Amino acid sequence: MAKLHIYKKVGNTWTKIANGDGTVSTDESFTVTISSGSVTSGNTYDIRQGQSVTGDLCNCTAVNGKNATFSAAADEADTYERDAARQNLANFYSALDAVSKAVTILVDLDDLATLKTNNYAMCFAKKVASGGDSGSYNVVWQSLTKYVYSTAFSWTPQFSLFGTNVFADTVTVTATTNARALGLGQQCLLDKNGILQPPATGGPVTGVSMLNQFSLIHPALSQISTLNGVQQTTPLYVAPQGMVQGSVTLTPIDTVMVWFQQDIATSTMFSSARSNYTEIDLTMTNTATRLYKGGQWSTPS
Numbered sequence: 001m002a003k004l005h006i007y008k009k010v011g012n013t014w015t016k017i018a019n020g021d022g023t024v025s026t027d028e029s030f031t032v033t034i035s036s037g038s039v040t041s042g043n044t045y046d047i048r049q050g051q052s053v054t055g056d057l058c059n060c061t062a063v064n065g066k067n068a069t070f071s072a073a074a075d076e077a078d079t080y081e082r083d084a085a086r087q088n089l090a091n092f093y094s095a096l097d098a099v100s101k102a103v104t105i106l107v108d109l110d111d112l113a114t115l116k117t118n119n120y121a122m123c124f125a126k127k128v129a130s131g132g133d134s135g136s137y138n139v140v141w142q143s144l145t146k147y148v149y150s151t152a153f154s155w156t157p158q159f160s161l162f163g164t165n166v167f168a169d170t171v172t173v174t175a176t177t178n179a180r181a182l183g184l185g186q187q188c189l190l191d192k193n194g195i196l197q198p199p200a201t202g203g204p205v206t207g208v209s210m211l212n213q214f215s216l217i218h219p220a221l222s223q224i225s226t227l228n229g230v231q232q233t234t235p236l237y238v239a240p241q242g243m244v245q246g247s248v249t250l251t252p253i254d255t256v257m258v259w260f261q262q263d264i265a266t267s268t269m270f271s272s273a274r275s276n277y278t279e280i281d282l283t284m285t286n287t288a289t290r291l292y293k294g295g296q297w298s299t300p301s
Contacts, residue, residue, distance in 0.1 A: 004032055006039060007046040007055070014046050024049060024056055026072040034066045044073050101254050101282045102154035105147075106300065108293035112149060120260040122147045123274075126155075128221060128237035129207075129251040137257050137274075139173060139235050142227050143266045155225040159252070161188050161208050162196065163217040164238055169271040173220065173235040182208055187247075190214045207251035216242045221250050235267045254282040258290065258297075 018037030048055030182199035187209035203209030259277035
């Protein structure tokens with residue numbers, strides 16, 4: 001047991017607020033019997049032994065009468081870095097929320113019964129431009145069979161880039177390279193060994209780019225979406241034409257296509273036009289609602 005002096009930071013100054021007896025441990029919890037002053041659970045204190053002018057930062061985890069339980073805390077620099085990292089993460093997700101896009105699909109009850117009876121899935125696809133084209137749809141981003149009257153679908157600009165060996169109608173997308181998470185304005189190098197390297201800044205700020213040093217490959221893109229509260233990262237687009245060594249930029253466009261189809265699953269590639277679809281352009285807005293009634297699409301008033 002040793003005489004301990006307990007300091008609390010007030011502003012930029014450490015001020016003694018209590019004295020006690022105990023043995024400080026940086027490895028496990030320890031108890032201090034408070035002889036004067038007081039401490040509060042949840043606060044961080046500098047506990048100094050005897051006449052020492054420095055001590056150990058400790059968190060007070062419990063107070064029971066005169067007995068206070070402490071455990072070692074990170075130093076101030078570590079604490080600051082953790083707080084800064086948490087704040088940066090909060091800012092990141094706040095920024096994502098600000099640019100998130102969402103559509104609500106309503107299905108008339110009579111149509112709902114007909115669609116369900118005949119095993120139609122509700123399908124979503126998103127337009128992507130490859131190279132200099134104006135954009136197209138070619139992968140079922142999400143396919144949902146358990147839809148009801150109102151279905152919520154949303155997405156944020158969080159992507160994964162990968163390569164695949166095949167683009168073929170009705171075939172499920174299969175990644176043949178590793179995938180890399182990245183954002184708009186970033187690029188990844190597919191090296192001569194077929195390994196996709198970590199992303200770096202580069203390429204147009206509106207797209208994601210692949211620099212290919214390998215051989216023939218179809219660049220492909222996945223994106224995070226949330227369907228009826230369930231978040232997934234699923235394939236969004238596969239470049240129909242394979243690329244040899246060189247570079248290509250895939251540019252996601254916030255326009256989605258919604259339709260109903262039998263016997264089709266998420267991540268299925270398609271090359272022909274979909275029937276009876278609605279196209280929803282969210283490039284200038286963040287939300288939209290569409291109604292399917294009588295076999296027709298409309299914007300409800």
